[in-house]
Amino acid sequence: MAHHQHHNFEVDGVDDDEVPRNKCRTCLKQNTLTIATVVGVIMGAILGIILKSTKDKWSEREIMYIGYLGEVFLRMLKALILPLIISSLVSAIASLDLSLSRKIAFRAIAYYLTTTFAAVVLGIIMVVAIRPGVGHTEMATKQSEDTRNVTTVDTLLDLVRNMFPPNVMEACIFQTRTDLTSPSPNVTDVYKYNISFETVQNTNILGLVVVAAALGIAIAQLGEEARTMANFFHNLMSVSMKITSWVIFLSPVGIFFLVAAQVLQMDDIGSVMSRLGFYFGTVCLGLAVQGFIVLPLLYVALTRKNPFTFISNMGEAIATAFGTASSSATLPLTIRCLEDKNGVDRRVARFALPIGSTINMDGTALYEAVAAIFIAQVNNVPLDIGTLIAISITATAASIGAAGIPQAGVVTMVMVLETVGLPAKEVGLILAVDWLLDRFRTAINVMGDAFGAGIVYHRSLKELGLLEQSSEEEKFQVDKNNHIDETAQ
Structure with missing residues (x-):
């Protein structure tokens, strides 16, 4: 026994000398995947540009071959979305004490709504100040695929409809949306169109979140009775x-091929950028201000901690968000970074993040507002304060309703354009750079979710502490009783 302790003591001494080197190695080890992911993004872009310069036109089939591994990777990630969102929400809510979880849920939702609205307002201020669309009236509009008739009212009603799916199994695969058809060619008022409903193949995440929350609350209320289910x-x-x-x-690897294929798909990067450069710059500037000024300031104000350490710990998740352009697909990674690197309590992380990845989309909200006003500027549509308020409310609602999948923002964009009274085909103006902006805004969406969970965790320490304390006390009581029993025997 003595020899064993001595051996340990020697090892300890050696460890002390190697601390600096080990620290460096540990740091590299912890961030290997982050570095590899960022390298994947950069190398993918370089490969795309090199391949593009070798010949004028790449066929659709060739591009499909190049992006194939990326597509398979994305399919794997998407397959995990459903089991993850359902299980993480149910288990998080079931393990929270209901009287306390009400406060935690309130904090999370208050944060999400505040930051999303702040992002919209920021976007509007940016686009009105920079005016990227003024003087570009010659920009031709390309016909967009999505030209269905849509009114803001119907879109908002669909949002609520989808929150309460009539069939939970169906909600895993389909969303409902209103379809308006003209009763006769001479009827032009959309509000007099015939109303029918169609199901589109797109997971109804919002409905599943509501179902999972209800399930979690029920399990928590039943307590011991529902232990097996929990x-x-x-x-x-x-x-x-x-x-x-x-x-x-x-x-x-997946991200490397995804980005390379995406670069090859672009017609002519130079001409697109010169036409849409101002618009692209405005959106990126807005996203940078939201992600690196507004959110960190809010984090500092509410937690008194360094936000940039927090961001660097989320590096892997942010890089993956950029590569996949899907906040839902990045969810598992975001949860892991938050729990392992930022030390957020798992109950808060697994409760706040699935909801956040569905309803908290700062980047998307900001982009929707900028894009709508940019299109209005290009078309010389004057905007009064009332229209700007309407855009801000609609953009907030649209970002909540947007699915966490690549380019879902383009679909909800139609609803925002309708608010300004612009035809849906005008979306064609911005499609050329949308794939790239989509990646930037997804990275900001994920960052916003992470900050939200961090803030909610910090503000809820007291409640979570009470939970810990009560379970510790119970444990102590049990140990004490056992000890008394043993003594008695």
Whole structure:
């Protein structure tokens, strides 16, 4: 026994000398995937540009071959969205004490609505000040695929309809949306069109979030009676996270091919950028201000901690968000970075993030507002203060309703344009750079979610502490009783 302790003591001494070197190695080890993902993005762009310069026109089939591994990677990530969102929400809500979780939920939702609205207002201020669309009236509009008739009222009603799916299984695959058809060619008022409903193949995440929340609350209220069910969802969450860690291991390779194929798809980067440069710059500037000034300031004000350490710990998730352009697909990674690197309590992370990835889209909201006003400027449509307020409310609602998948913003864009009274085909103006902006705004969306969870965790320490304390006290009481029993025997 003595010899064993001596041996330990010697090892300790050696460790002390190697601390600096080990620190460096640990840092590299922890961030290997982040570095590899960022390298994947850069190398993918370089490969795309090199391949593009070798010949004029790449066929659709050739581009498909190049992006194939990326597509497979994205499919794997998307397959994890459903089990992850459902299991993480149910298990997080079921493990929170209801009287306390009400406060935590309130904080999370208050944060999401505030920052989303702030992002919209910021976008409007930027685009009105910079005026990127003024003097570009010669820009031709390309016909966009999505020219369905839509009114803001119907879109908002659809949002609520989708929150309460009539069939939970169907909600895993389909969303409902209103379809308006003209009763006769001479009827031009959209509000007099015939109303029908169609289901579109797109997971109804919002509905599933509501169902999962209800399920979690019910399990929490039943307590011991529903213990087995609670354990099932906890286990499902663990299994999903395990499989996710395997998939994430492939992310640098998948992202490399995704980005390369995307660059090849662009017609002519130079001419597009010269036409849309101001617009692109305005959106990026707005996103940078939101992500690196507004959110960090809010974080400092509410937690008194360094926001840039927080951001650097989220590096891997932000790089993956940029590569995949999907906040839902990045969710498993965001949860892992928050829990392992930023030390956020798992109950808060797994409760706040799935909801955040669905309703908190700062980047998308900012982009929707900028894009709508940019299109109005190009078309010389004057905007009064009332229209700007309408745009801000609609952009906030649209970003909540947008799915966490690549380029979902283009679909909700139609609803925002309708508010300003512009035809849906005008979306064609901005499609050329949308794929790239989509990646930037997704990175900001994910960052906003992470900051939200961090802030909610910090503000809820007291409530979470009470929970810890009560469970510690119970444990102590049990130990004490056992000890008394043993003594008595």
